[in-house]
Amino acid sequence: MDMRRSTPCSRCRQRFMAKSVTKGADVECPSCKPNYLPIPADEQYSSSQQQHYGLRSRMRCFYSQVRGKVHQSTVTPSLNPDPSAFNSMKRSSKRAVLCGITYNNWKQYRLKGTINDVRNMRDLLINNFGYPGHFIRVLTEEEADPRFIPTRKNIEDSLSWLVSDSRQGDSLVFFYSGHGLRQPDFNNDEDDGFDETICPVDFQEAGMIVDNDLNTLIVRPLTPGVTLHAIVDACHSGTILDLPKVYMSEEKNWVNSIPPSGAEKRTxxxxxxxISACLDHQAAADTSAFTAGKMNGALTYILAEILKKLPGPTYGDLFDLINETLNNVNQSSCLANTRFLRRLFNSNFSQTPLLSSSAEFDVYKKHLFL
Incomplete structure (x- = not known):
């Protein structure tokens, strides 16, 4: 008679068949200690349970094997090429800086979809818009090279690299997925009295990067024939570049956003x-509404999917599709953190992406090509 019985692994919690298990004793599964026979997944759980528990158990087994045997850079391959390639290769007319910040040391404010956002945007730029991988700088906390950790200095250095030696015909992209905040404006540059900011991973020590800084770093240096697209998936990101023209989607017209001080904000x-995830006073959602069990920034996911399926849409069509999709998802109550956000905004949570520019153009005639 087979005396094996089902028991959970004391290390990874994967259930398996073990012989002569003493009640209360710690035992390990085959992936952690190869002495036992695992139970097939379809015998352990129902189909709905398998998806939730089975994957988590297998992942715990995997990490128990690699723990102490490999470095993080081996587990998570870098999204950057050999750093020396940035200096050794000829210049490219297409360059990008992609920044995704998880804030791993902040459990309460940790973001789960930012790395997925960066991967999504990198794939989009390479596969759909022909960006060379060697000219896409990626800054995340998963990078082993300290130059690619999204500190304030590294972000600013990368943005300087992005616009340096720009020439006619160049197409540049700055993508950011992370926390965004607001702070009082002391320069009389904002109609609403607040500067918009992005938060580097070390912002508590080094400070936030405010919209004035971003304008100086990547807007003012743009020379004739150079186009920059900034895609910012963060709360309070509406006028994050301090651009002088803002397109109002509902009214279908451009409005001036010139600083009250008269400060020059043009290129x-x-x-x-x-392209910002929301208005200056709004929050942006991290959501699993589009891919079950996988978090993404709502704007990033929708934008990437539209551009993959509908190459080169007009800006007007793009924003109509984004707003329609967000409204549908919002009505279905699928957005992550919706309960909290609905309380915060008196049960009227909404996320309205915003288009702003250094110059007006016909949004239903001009096509988007990154």
Whole structure:
């Protein structure tokens, strides 16, 4: 008679068949200690349970094997090429900086979809818009090279690299997925009295990067024939580049956003376009509504899917599709953190992406090509 019985692994909690298990004793499964026979997944759980528990158990087994045997850089391959390639290769007319910040040391404010956002945007730029991988800088906390950790200095250095030596015909992209905040404006540059900010991983020590800084870093240097697209998936990101023209989707018209102080916020002849996740006073959602069990920034996911399926849409069509999709998801109550956000915004949570630019254009005639 087979005396084996089902028991959970004391290390990874995967259930398996073990012989002569003493009640209360710690035992390990085959992946952690190869002495036992695992139970097939379809015998352990129902189909709905398998999806939730089976994957988690297998992942725990995997990490128990690699723990102490490999470094993080081996487990998570870098999204950057050999750093020396940035200096050794010829320049490219297509360059990008992609920044995704998880805030791993902040459990309460940790974001789960930012790395997925970066991967999504990198794949989109390479596969759909022909960006060379060697000219896409990626800054995340998963990078082993300290130069690619999204600190304030590294972000600013990468943005300087992005616009340096720009020439006519260049197409540049700055993508950011992370926390965004607001702070009082002391320069009389904002109609609402607040500067918009992005939060580097070390912002508590080094400070936030405010919209004035971003304008100086990547808007003012743009020379004639150079186009910059900034895609910012963060709370309070509406006018994050301080661009002088803002397109109002509902009214279908451009409005001036010139600083009350009269400070110059234009380019040096190039074109800067910003696609922001929400208005300055709104929050942006991290959601699993589109891919079960996988978090993404709502704007990033929708934008990427549209551009993959509908290459080169007009800006007007793009924003109509984004807003329609967000409204449908919002009505279905699928957005992550919806309960909290609905309380915060008096049960009227909404996320309205915003288009701003250094110059007006016909949004239903001009096509988006990154």
């Amino acid at each position: 040096s002849g190039g074109l800067a376009i910003s």
